[in-house]
Amino acid sequence: MSRRIVHDHNHDGIDRRGFLECMAWVGTGVLYTMAGGILRSETIGSPALDAGRRVDPRESGGGFTFAQISDSHIGFKREPNTDVTATLQEAIARINALPETPDFVIHTGDITHLSAPSEFDTVDQTLKGLKPKQVFYVPGEHDVLADEGKSYLERYGKGTMGDGWLSFDHKGVHFIGLVNVLNMKAGGLGLLGSDQLEWLEKDLEGLPGSTPIVVFAHIPLWTIYPDWGWGTDDSEQALGYLRRFGSVTVLNGHIHQTMQKIEGNITFHTATSTAFPQPRPGAAPGPGPLKVPQEQLRSLLGLTTVRYVQGSSSLAIIDSTLADGVAKSAKEGNR
Amino acid sequence: MKKICAGMVMSALLVWVAMSLAAEPRGSVVKVKIDNFSFSPQILTVPAGTTVTWTNNDDVPHTVVSTTKKFASKVMDTDDQFSFTFSDPGTFDYYCSVHPHMTGKVIVQ
Numbered sequence: 001m002s003r004r005i006v007h008d009h010n011h012d013g014i015d016r017r018g019f020l021e022c023m024a025w026v027g028t029g030v031l032y033t034m035a036g037g038i039l040r041s042e043t044i045g046s047p048a049l050d051a052g053r054r055v056d057p058r059e060s061g062g063g064f065t066f067a068q069i070s071d072s073h074i075g076f077k078r079e080p081n082t083d084v085t086a087t088l089q090e091a092i093a094r095i096n097a098l099p100e101t102p103d104f105v106i107h108t109g110d111i112t113h114l115s116a117p118s119e120f121d122t123v124d125q126t127l128k129g130l131k132p133k134q135v136f137y138v139p140g141e142h143d144v145l146a147d148e149g150k151s152y153l154e155r156y157g158k159g160t161m162g163d164g165w166l167s168f169d170h171k172g173v174h175f176i177g178l179v180n181v182l183n184m185k186a187g188g189l190g191l192l193g194s195d196q197l198e199w200l201e202k203d204l205e206g207l208p209g210s211t212p213i214v215v216f217a218h219i220p221l222w223t224i225y226p227d228w229g230w231g232t233d234d235s236e237q238a239l240g241y242l243r244r245f246g247s248v249t250v251l252n253g254h255i256h257q258t259m260q261k262i263e264g265n266i267t268f269h270t271a272t273s274t275a276f277p278q279p280r281p282g283a284a285p286g287p288g289p290l291k292v293p294q295e296q297l298r299s300l301l302g303l304t305t306v307r308y309v310q311g312s313s314s315l316a317i318i319d320s321t322l323a324d325g326v327a328k329s330a331k332e333g334n335r
Numbered sequence: 336m337k338k339i340c341a342g343m344v345m346s347a348l349l350v351w352v353a354m355s356l357a358a359e360p361r362g363s364v365v366k367v368k369i370d371n372f373s374f375s376p377q378i379l380t381v382p383a384g385t386t387v388t389w390t391n392n393d394d395v396p397h398t399v400v401s402t403t404k405k406f407a408s409k410v411m412d413t414d415d416q417f418s419f420t421f422s423d424p425g426t427f428d429y430y431c432s433v434h435p436h437m438t439g440k441v442i443v444q
Binding site: 078079113114115141142145146184185186187188189226227228229284285286287288289 | 370371372373393394395396398402410412413428429430432433434435436437438
């Protein structure tokens with residue numbers, strides 16, 4: 001099957017490279033549509049896209065959407081965001097306001113800041129405000145601080161395997177949640193571990209290559225910046241099991257900014273945090289919270305929605321921020 | 336008497352200077368800072384009996400965990416400290432179990 005990339009520049013004068021940079025550093029909105037092996041990118045803010053007409057599942061014989069939130073860090077109380085519960089609530093309100101209610105939500109970890117029971121309680125209470133009633137979780141390193149994940153599993157482990165990894169099928173798409181924040185080795189990066197890899201290989205056995213796959217995990221499954229631990233030591237083995245599939249979407253968090261990479265049939269994507277941004281790789285002495293002015297904060301926080309259109313193998317990833325004037329931010333970021 | 340005193344003072348000073356140059360004095364407390372996801376100093380040389388105190392100056396939590404499990408802090412939030420007294424000589428590698436790319440070493444002489 002031939003593959004090519006078609007750029008839709010939204011007539012805003014931003015070329016693809018510039019746009020991807022904006023997306024990565026500014027956290028602006030972008031839509032990726034994968035249809036028949038052709039990937040299109042377009043800024044959100046386009047009326048056609050906002051109305052959902054371009055990839056409306058109702059015109060394509062079914063499909064669904066789901067939302068991704070990440071790195072809510074409930075319990076964090078410092079600059080640049082002293083009220084992370086409020087920004088999580090804003091993300092929830094935006095999910096609830098979507099024209100098409102997502103079938104479910106995935107949370108890609110760092111649910112809490114310090115794994116405290118009171119922080120988990122606040123998250124549970126806050127997420128009750130979501131219209132979609134089902135939320136799937138994978139832990140971030142901040143969720144397994146106290147007891148190597150025992151209390152996380154007590155709360156979220158129902159129906160999962162091992163340290164909390166899980167898989168399920170939804171309307172023709174196979175979803176896999178992986179855990180790469182436990183048993184990490186000194187000097188290393190994120191780690192899946194041999195038990196989980198073995199489970200993953202078995203989980204994929206027998207699935208036809210045409211099955212669309214969505215993998216989600218906290219730490220990116222592609223190496224972004226090892227000096228800051230932004231990668232997973234044994235992700236290559238996991239990707240080896242996934243390469244035979246025609247459409248693989250890998251959704252991560254951890255780095256508190258959107259970034260995207262396409263490698264063959266695999267699209268890697270990281271989501272923004274709902275709590276605080278982090279610097280672009282190497283742009284600061286360390287990956288700590290980026291202390292931005294209050295008026296800028298919400299343009300660097302956000303959520304991701306993903307739309308699958310049945311029959312056309314389409315997966316559209318839409319990032320949106322908690323701020324208005326998203327397209328304007330993209331242009332500013334491109335200077 | 337004066338001369339002996341002066342000699343003793345000089346000797347003590349020399350010993351002190353020598354120890355300061357080589358390593359921290361025995362039985363003292365030495366600080367390691369955690370700043371911007373790194374331990375500073377990353378490699379620390381101390382005499383046996385030294386207590387090392389780590390302080391987390393970052394806005395995110397860290398830990399100090401020996402690679403051989405000889406010592407392990409609880410989660411240290413901002414400004415939290417962890418201390419460990421190194422009684423025996425040896426080389427002790429440690430890391431932050433939350434951010435394992437953060438590594439450090441204590442050499443006890």
